[in-house]
Amino acid sequence: MSQLAIASGAMRNRPALRRRRAKSGVYTGLLIAALLVAVGALAWVLVYVGVEGFSAISVNFLTHNPPGDPAAAGGGFFNGIIGSLIVVGIAAGIAIPLGIGAAVYLVEYGKGSAPGAIRFVNDVLIGIPTIVTGAFVYAIWVTHFGFSGFAGSLALAIVMLPLVTRTTEEMLRLVPNDLREGSLALGATRSQTVLRICLPTALPGIITGAMLAVARAMGETAPLLLTALGNELFTEFNPGRRMETLSLQIFTNAFTGFKEAQSRAWAGALTLIAIVLILTAAARFFGRRVRTAGP
Amino acid sequence: MSAAAVVNQPEPQSDVQSGGLAVEGLSAWFGGHKVVEDVSFTAPPRRVTALIGPSGCGKSTVIRCINRMHELVPGARMQGRVLFDGSNIYDPAVDAGSVRSEIGMVFQRPNPFPTKSIFENTVIGVRLARTAGGRNLRDIAEQALHRAHLWDEVKDRLNKPAVSLSGGQQQRLCIARAIAVDPALLLMDEPCSALDPIATFAIEELIGEITDQYTVVIVTHNMQQATRVSHHTGFMTIEHAGEPGKLVEFGTTDQIFGAPKLPATEAYVSGRVG
Numbered sequence: 126m127s128q129l130a131i132a133s134g135a136m137r138n139r140p141a142l143r144r145r146r147a148k149s150g151v152y153t154g155l156l157i158a159a160l161l162v163a164v165g166a167l168a169w170v171l172v173y174v175g176v177e178g179f180s181a182i183s184v185n186f187l188t189h190n191p192p193g194d195p196a197a198a199g200g201g202f203f204n205g206i207i208g209s210l211i212v213v214g215i216a217a218g219i220a221i222p223l224g225i226g227a228a229v230y231l232v233e234y235g236k237g238s239a240p241g242a243i244r245f246v247n248d249v250l251i252g253i254p255t256i257v258t259g260a261f262v263y264a265i266w267v268t269h270f271g272f273s274g275f276a277g278s279l280a281l282a283i284v285m286l287p288l289v290t291r292t293t294e295e296m297l298r299l300v301p302n303d304l305r306e307g308s309l310a311l312g313a314t315r316s317q318t319v320l321r322i323c324l325p326t327a328l329p330g331i332i333t334g335a336m337l338a339v340a341r342a343m344g345e346t347a348p349l350l351l352t353a354l355g356n357e358l359f360t361e362f363n364p365g366r367r368m369e370t371l372s373l374q375i376f377t378n379a380f381t382g383f384k385e386a387q388s389r390a391w392a393g394a395l396t397l398i399a400i401v402l403i404l405t406a407a408a409r410f411f412g413r414r415v416r417t418a419g420p
Numbered sequence: 421m422s423a424a425a426v427v428n429q430p431e432p433q434s435d436v437q438s439g440g441l442a443v444e445g446l447s448a449w450f451g452g453h454k455v456v457e458d459v460s461f462t463a464p465p466r467r468v469t470a471l472i473g474p475s476g477c478g479k480s481t482v483i484r485c486i487n488r489m490h491e492l493v494p495g496a497r498m499q500g501r502v503l504f505d506g507s508n509i510y511d512p513a514v515d516a517g518s519v520r521s522e523i524g525m526v527f528q529r530p531n532p533f534p535t536k537s538i539f540e541n542t543v544i545g546v547r548l549a550r551t552a553g554g555r556n557l558r559d560i561a562e563q564a565l566h567r568a569h570l571w572d573e574v575k576d577r578l579n580k581p582a583v584s585l586s587g588g589q590q591q592r593l594c595i596a597r598a599i600a601v602d603p604a605l606l607l608m609d610e611p612c613s614a615l616d617p618i619a620t621f622a623i624e625e626l627i628g629e630i631t632d633q634y635t636v637v638i639v640t641h642n643m644q645q646a647t648r649v650s651h652h653t654g655f656m657t658i659e660h661a662g663e664p665g666k667l668v669e670f671g672t673t674d675q676i677f678g679a680p681k682l683p684a685t686e687a688y689v690s691g692r693v694g
């Protein structure tokens with residue numbers, strides 16, 4: 126039977142056509158529903174945090190430390206903002222270069238079975254619960270040197286490292302091999318090709334991946350409980366000592382049961398989201414500048 | 421088939437003139453699969469030598485062995501000698517990078533670097549190899565873009581991204597990029613197969629002009645192109661599926677197309693097969 130005959134046969138078979146259309150409609154509806162639920166949940170979180178946070182946030186909140194009495198109104202999370210920036214900053218300083226280096230090895234240099242094994246270990250690392258990472262750093266670092274912001278940075282670096290490695294690896298794999306060959310055919314060495322061609326081409330994706338890891342680290346609380354510990358009452362700039370972070374402060378304030386502390390926690394949550402957004406936008410902006418820099 | 425069966429094969433010689441190329445007994449593998457067997461030919465200096473033949477006959481592999489690009493593919497290896505200016509580029513003392521800056525390559529698909537401007541694309545080879553030797557990069561770029569017939573089209577937007585150019589312009593930019601390093605030999609791997617006839621014409625025209633300075637080896641499966649641009653032609657083919665490709669006839673382009681000696685060549689150039 127020719128294709129035309131099949132087509133006209135199907136057209137004459139009205140009930141079959143109706144069934145097919147109904148099926149298509151049902152599945153399309155299900156997909157749209159799934160999309161609405163996914164986007165709706167995210168929007169709900171953002172709107173809820175926004176509403177609760179905006180009613181509690183103020184300049185005072187961003188520039189003052191919490192009051193000694195958690196039931197008292199006013200005060201803010203200045204010490205936590207500073208602590209988060211320092212702890213996550215150090216973690217990013219450790220994890221981003223190491224992760225990019227590991228990914229460059231995997232994509233550009235790895236031979237034989239080593240890359241596969243490393244990739245597997247990396248995927249396992251991504252899946253490790255972060256409280257376990259905190260316990261690990263507690264055992265190997267805190268038991269010797271005590272609680273400190275730096276111990277928190279180590280824990281966060283371990284959380285970030287596999288994420289940075291994975292996204293950088295994927296971005297480098299997207300760089301067309303034509304470009305590597307084009308560079309090598311000009312007499313460039315492999316390292317020149319990586320530094321001048323592959324990494325700049327993959328840069329926007331690498332930055333996005335690194336910022337996702339930073340955002341993840343900013344919100345991590347569990348690994349910090351056992352490492353940075355927290356520091357409710359004063360601002361600590363020295364990462365060698367125990368430090369407050371925004372995530373820890375949101376956790377402890379939300380936990381108290383006092384309305385005043387809870388509204389501080391909402392303001393802290395909004396601050397956290399704002400910091401992540403600002404850092405991501407800034408990184409993208411500078412990434413674009415670097416990428417398209419002229420002669 | 422042994423090398424002796426190749427019709428019109430000039431005796432391979434080690435003392436070719438400056439800029440000349442001699443390929444001697446070249447075989448190449450991808451893993452355990454032999455793709456090219458016992459290819460020998462010489463490409464005279466400042467002339468265009470074309471390799472023609474059906475798809476998959478190993479033409480590209482042969483020219484990728486001439487600037488040591490073949491070995492970059494994992495599992496790839498080769499055997500035989502490639503003499504350029506009389507010295508073997510596979511000598512253990514020879515650095516592959518310096519071979520590649522002496523023997524440039526233009527690829528099948530235009531591959532300008534997307535993060536770089538037109539200017540940066542033109543001079544990047546010079547920057548990487550540090551061969552400017554005090555010459556002004558801007559002069560080098562202008563000269564190379566002139567030779568590639570691109571200067572008039574891009575002179576007012578040198579700082580624009582290279583990917584803003586059309587496909588044909590991008591390919592001419594890639595030729596300028598290769599010329600800027602000042603190689604003695606230029607390999608072209610089906611440089612026009614992704615381009616329209618007008619862009620193709622522009623590139624064929626410039627190939628004709630650059631032979632005052634450069635030796636060119638071009639792979640093409642477009643026979644008209646071979647007759648238009650080349651002085652010498654080699655015909656490669658595979659006798660049976662799965663066998664390695666061989667160079668079965670080599671001669672002047674006029675002879676290969678006008679009076680081929682082998683029935684296989686005759687069948688291919690007359691369009692009866694392939």
